[in-house]
Amino acid sequence: MSEMNEKLVFDKPESVIDRATHYCPGCHHGIAHRLIGELMDEMDLPGKTLMTTSIGCSVFLYNYLNVDAVEAPHGRAPAVATGVKRARPDHFVFTYQGDGDLASIGMAEIMHAANRGEKISVVFINNTIYGMTGGQMAPTTMINQVTTTTPAGRCQTHEGAPIRMTEIIASLGGTAFAARGSLDSVKNIRAAKKHLKKAFELQLNGTGFGFVELLSGCPTNWKMTPLQANERIQNELIPYFPLGVYKDVSEEGGVC
Amino acid sequence: MTKKPERIFVKGNEAISRGALAAKCKCFFGYPITPQNDIPEFMSSEIIKAGGDFVQAESEVAAANMLLGAGAAGIRAMTSSSSPGMSLKQEAISYMAGSEVPAVIVNINRGGPGLGDIGPAQGDYYQSTRGGGHGDYRHFTLAPGNAQEAYDLTIRAFDIAFEHRTPVLILGDAIMGQMKEPIVPWEPESIDEENGREWCIDGHESKREKRLIKSLFLAEGALAGQNQHLQAKYDAWQDLAEAEEFECEDADLVICAYGSIGRIAKSAVRKFRKEGKKVGLFRPITLFPFPNKALKDLAKQGKRFLTIEHNLGQMVDDVRLAIRTVADSDFYPIYPGNLPTPDELEEPILKSLEGK
Ligand SMILES: Cc1ncc(C[n+]2csc(CCOP(=O)(O)OP(=O)(O)O)c2C)c(N)n1
Ligand code: SF4
Secondary structure: OOHHHOOOOOOOOOOEOOOOOOOOOOOOHHHHHHHHHHHHHHOOOHHHEEEEEOOOHHHHHHHHEOOEEEEOOOOOHHHHHHHHHHHOOOOEEEEEEEHHHHHHHOHHHHHHHHHHOOOOEEEEEEOOOEOOOOOEOOOOOOEOOOEOOEOOOEOHHHHOOOOOHHHHHHOOOOEEEEEEEEOOOHHHHHHHHHHHHHHHHHHHOOOOEEEEEEEOOOHHHHOOOHHHHHHHHHHHHHHHOOOEEEEEOOOOOOOO | OOOOOOOEEEEHHHHHHHHHHHOOOOEEEEOOOOOOOHHHHHHHHHHHHOOOEEEEOOOHHHHHHHHHHHHHOOOOEEEEEOHHHHHHHHHHHHHHHHOOOOEEEEEEEEOOOOOOOOOEOOOOHHHHHOOOOOOOOOOEEEOOOOHHHHHHHHHHHHHHHHHHOOEEEEEEEHHHHHOEEEEOOOOOOOOOOOOOOOOOOOOOOOOOOOOEEOOOOOOOOHHHHHHHHHHHHHHHHHHHOOEEEEOOOOOOEEEEOOHHHHHHHHHHHHHHHHOOOOEEEEEEOEEEOOOHHHHHHHHHOOOEEEEEEOOOOOHHHHHHHHHOOOOOEEEEEOOOOOOOOHHHHHHHHHHHHOOO
């Protein structure tokens, strides 16, 4: 077959910068970046986007997406994004946060941004662990999960139960959209993209706050191969963190 | 016939709020704490009327981080608080200094440490001038002594913030914030809100390179470079230091005091002058940069110094640093929790004047 007849079926989204990422092999942060990049292209967002990045393994997100960005202190991205959006209400503003960032130190900021109905979108990467600092317990760490600060496994009576953020966020008055997806399989990745698109649309048409949780693997700190990590998401995480749309004000009876 | 300037009778807190609106502040982020509540309360209606936005944040932490976001977007924005709340804002202030985000922050200093009281005090001087958050940084700190100056300095604070890409702190106290007095409001001639913002995040539809506002510098030497750049910026501010000198020329004793205490000390100086006693007042208006040169010039004239503060001795360190090769300063503390009067200052001033 000559080169002329070859059909390009897969390419890098324009909004994603052409460079190697710093993530570990099998890490799902890269997939999440790509989904955002694809949507940026499809929805013509880059020129009007102001991104708020946060602390954690994804701190270098601004090196991979071709949009203006401000770096927030640990957990404060929803507050920083609030300031950005209030200052420039015509722009598309989103945060990208890990579970330590969003569900621990930044719990107050995320709850109140959602409850105020800030017209921003939040991408929440739940890998049930603090990745960047070396695998300590996160608020989403599963019962019995071994981490560097729960060497005997997380114990509910001592450390509490893993927090289900999407369910909490869906219960708040200002939330327009809340959904949980997963990045472990092609099928789930496709569904995750749909959730992100919906959240972005609801910001762009001025409806309100959108929240998308993405179950993600951290093979390094889970001490697993990438494939084992995907299996863990399917067998252990999804049963506790069920996938689906929890609130969608654009659809009647959207809360399910 | 030129219109007579309007005079209005307002609290210092309102003077600050009105100054911010005159400076075209577009976003305000607040959280209640006494004695600064008049500011968010005033702003909650007036900034909306002026076409801006107001958010009552869930905490001072959030308010300061909202300010970081608005400033990074290149918008004139402000937050205000009082001492315990200021401690919480330090995280974002350090980030704003590190990523060179312009913003205005008001601290109506109350008594501390801890919950302290809601009365006036100057215990936050170190926090306000040393970089109260983590890392090697400074920011401009302005210390108005009355309501008119509060109005004027608030307008200036926004210009300084954007000209130097820095957070600017306005440091008042409960006396200044709560006392009502007449001010003559004025408006800056023109404020170009988009000019000089080639660094801010505003979307790159014009196809320029993307912009980053960040304080993380991991590459070898990058952070050292940023610190070097910041330090050079702070050093250059020394030329912008400002102080009021009152009856200093022939004074034997110069009282160093700022803000409300500077004003109270001025009354004491007036009284001594009537009695023929040669006392003057040196009142720093910029606490950072500290007016080192002007103070040292006075020291070279062989004057004695007495620093009076509403704390247990903080600015006195800066006074001593400024004059250390020439002279020293006595110190008189007004304990936070007490309200000073000009009469109360007479005895320590007399003692210093007589060199006791
Ligand atoms: C105020 C503050 N506390 C602690 C840290 C250290 N820190 C950096 S990343 C991180 C955890 C991030 O974990 P997560 O949000 O789950 O993201 P991941 O690395 O797993 O992607 C922590 C605690 C910090 N940078 N700032
Ligand atoms: S530590 Fe975990 S979250 Fe971080 S890059 Fe590696 S796999 Fe990804």
